[in-house]
Amino acid sequence: xxxxxxxxxxxxxxxxxxxxxxxxxxxxxxxxxxxxxxxxxxxxxxxxxxxxxxxxxxxxxxxxxxxxxxxxxxxxxxxxxxxxxxxxxxxxxxxxxxxxxxxxxxxxxxxxxxxxxxxxxxxxxxxxxxxxxxxxxxxxxxxxxxxxxxxxxxxxxxxxxxxxxxxxxxxxxxxxxxxxxxxxxxxxxxxxxxxxxxxxxxxxxxxxxxxxxxxxxxxxxxxxxxxxxxxxxxxxxxxxxxxxxxxxxxxxxxxxxxxxxxxxxxxxxxxxxxxxxxxxxxxxxxxxxxxxxxxxxxxxxxxxxxxxxxxxxxxxxxxxxxxxxxxxxxxxxxxxxxxxxxxxxxxxxxxxxxxxxxxxxxxxxxxxxxxxxxxxxxxxxxxxxxxxxxxxxxxxxxxxxxxxxxxxxxxxxxxxxxxxxxxxxxxxxxxxx
Numbered sequence: 001x002x003x004x005x006x007x008x009x010x011x012x013x014x015x016x017x018x019x020x021x022x023x024x025x026x027x028x029x030x031x032x033x034x035x036x037x038x039x040x041x042x043x044x045x046x047x048x049x050x051x052x053x054x055x056x057x058x059x060x061x062x063x064x065x066x067x068x069x070x071x072x073x074x075x076x077x078x079x080x081x082x083x084x085x086x087x088x089x090x091x092x093x094x095x096x097x098x099x100x101x102x103x104x105x106x107x108x109x110x111x112x113x114x115x116x117x118x119x120x121x122x123x124x125x126x127x128x129x130x131x132x133x134x135x136x137x138x139x140x141x142x143x144x145x146x147x148x149x150x151x152x153x154x155x156x157x158x159x160x161x162x163x164x165x166x167x168x169x170x171x172x173x174x175x176x177x178x179x180x181x182x183x184x185x186x187x188x189x190x191x192x193x194x195x196x197x198x199x200x201x202x203x204x205x206x207x208x209x210x211x212x213x214x215x216x217x218x219x220x221x222x223x224x225x226x227x228x229x230x231x232x233x234x235x236x237x238x239x240x241x242x243x244x245x246x247x248x249x250x251x252x253x254x255x256x257x258x259x260x261x262x263x264x265x266x267x268x269x270x271x272x273x274x275x276x277x278x279x280x281x282x283x284x285x286x287x288x289x290x291x292x293x294x295x296x297x298x299x300x301x302x303x304x305x306x307x308x309x310x311x312x313x314x315x316x317x318x319x320x321x322x323x324x325x326x327x328x329x330x331x332x333x334x335x336x337x338x339x340x341x342x343x344x345x346x347x348x349x350x351x352x353x354x355x356x357x358x359x360x361x362x363x364x365x366x367x368x369x370x371x372x373x374x375x376x377x378x379x380x381x382x383x384x385x386x387x388x389x390x391x392x393x394x395x396x397x398x399x400x401x402x403x404x405x406x407x408x409x410x411x412x413x414x415x416x417x418x419x420x421x422x423x424x425x426x427x428x429x430x431x432x433x
Contacts (some may be wrong), residue, residue: 002030007050008128008178021117022131028124037122038320039294040354041264046236048076053176054079059158059334061085061202062084062239066154066348069198073152078160078207079135079179085154088173091163093343094145095193100136100182109138112314113184125238127150129212136211140184141221150194155181155209157232185213187249194411196418197227199237200336206234215243217251219273222412224252228422231259233288240266247273247302254411255282255402257292258426264293271298271305271333277335278307281407285426286319293322296340300363304335310407314400315351324356326369331362340370345377346401347396401427 001009005026021302030047031038041117058077066085074097075085075282081099088097103110114133137153162176187193206281209231217223232236237260245251257263269278284292298307313321325340332407344353377399385395401424408419 001026002047002051004047007052008132011053011134011178013134013378014131015311018131025124025127028121028127031122032099033283034239035122037295038251041262041291046262048334049176051176053245054177054207055160056080057412058082059160061156061158065156065200065202071081071150071152072149073154073174074099074137074158075154076422077156077158077202077233079181081135081207082350090149091135091151092145092147094142094191095147095151096138096142097151098138099253100138100246101134103138109186110183113148116184123338125210126212126240128369129182129210133212134179135179136184137227139186140191141187141193143188143218144190145188146191149353150196152198153194154198154200155201156200157205157207157209157235159205160265174244176208177204178210181209183211183213184216185223185225186216187218187223189218190220192222194227197225197229199229199231199259201230201235203232204234206236207232208236208237210248211240213239213241215241215251217245217249219247219249221246221249222252223250226254226411228256228427229259229286230256230262230422231263232261233261233290235260237263239264241268243267243269245269245271245273245276245278248275249273250277252279252411253281254408254421255280255294256422256426257282257284257294258422260290262291264295265331266295266297268297269299269307271307272301272302274304276302276305278309279315280307281310282312282410283404283407283423284311284313284321285404286313286315286317286321288317288319290319291322292320295324296326296328298338298339299330300333300336301330302333305333306336307338307340309340310409311342312404313320313342313353314347314404315344315353317415318348318350320352320354322354323372324358325370325372326358327368329363329368330358330364333363334365336363336366336368338366338370342372343403344372344374346374347376347400377402397427
């Protein structure tokens with residue numbers, strides 16, 4: 001057994017059912033290069049590391065980190081809820097926000113999504129989450145409620161103080177801690193919500209964040225979901241999002257992958273109801289030696305469903321950006337309209353970009369298009385800016401920034417402004433803006 005799995009298993013505390021799930025994950029082991037789903041993301045370095053459990057008492061963080069994030073907000077620090085920094089005042093009536101630790105596991109809602117099984121060998125991190133998750137967020141919006149105020153979920157990583165050293169026994173470094181979150185975002189019929197996730201750092205830490213998200217949208221529900229991942233440069237972020245859309249439901253989301261040494265996001269969406277619509281865009285920013293892996297698995301199951309997928313990747317220095325865009329139009333899903341565009345910008349000879357758009361059509365009378373490109377900055381555009389007196393580095397920065405902005409229109413104008421700000425900061429820190 002690898003040091004990684006051994007250290008994670010040491011933190012187990014659960015019933016026999018969860019123990020069986022953990023044992024299945026340990027038998028599966030970590031996926032190797034022969035696994036198609038993991039062929040571009042090596043886990044050899046990660047499997048040699050050890051992580052201690054996140055202490056129950058989270059360290060304090062500077063209030064300035066949250067100054068630009070308004071209420072209502074729910075804040076976690078090192079995987080634990082922070083009452084001191086959370087503020088749910090102003091939450092719309094009909095919107096319920098709870099932590100997983102405050103919910104009885106035999107409650108029908110919790111038992112439903114927590115009891116889901118993951119049987120494929122490449123789903124080992126989902127299995128580990130099912131066995132080890134002890135915290136998370138449950139967001140429910142009642143039928144017919146159109147929430148006017150965006151809800152902010154904030155996840156902060158912070159170095160541990162000396163008082164927490166004993167809590168991370170088994171890890172090589174006191175700051176090598178792991179947490180496993182399980183979230184549920186459920187919108188009932190006709191409900192709508194704007195949701196913003198902030199993944200931030202309050203100092204350098206080398207933690208492991210293994211998160212599983214369930215999104216359930218009932219008929220006519222609308223969810224606008226923005227996620228900004230700007231975690232520590234030494235962090236490992238493993239995320240899986242499973243979304244199910246009923247008839248006439250709409251899910252609009254944008255993902256900015258701006259941080260972490262290793263980040264992987266599996267976004268799986270099932271359009272199960274007629275006329276369901278998905279808009280899922282993203283920006284993948286690779287700098288330094290970062291490794292970014294994003295996998296889309298979009299299934300069109302009902303009639304007249306629509307998916308618009310617009311992704312941009314930038315790889316500089318010695319980073320690697322991996323993108324897999326999978327669309328499957330199932331038999332009977334007539335009238336489907338699916339479009340995937342993945343354009344990538346390679347800024348260094350030492351960087352690498354791997355992109356795999358895949359399209360499987362088992363239905364008639366559909367419209368589908370998918371494409372991917374990898375290139376460098378437009379020489380003509382660069383020449384034009386230089387001829388107008390713009391210095392070379394500034395010209396490159398302007399073009400790189402403009403290249404990344406197009407996907408940000410997936411959410412409303414207010415959220416888009418915040419995303420532009422986050423992206424601008426990341427590009428500036430990377431020397432691209």
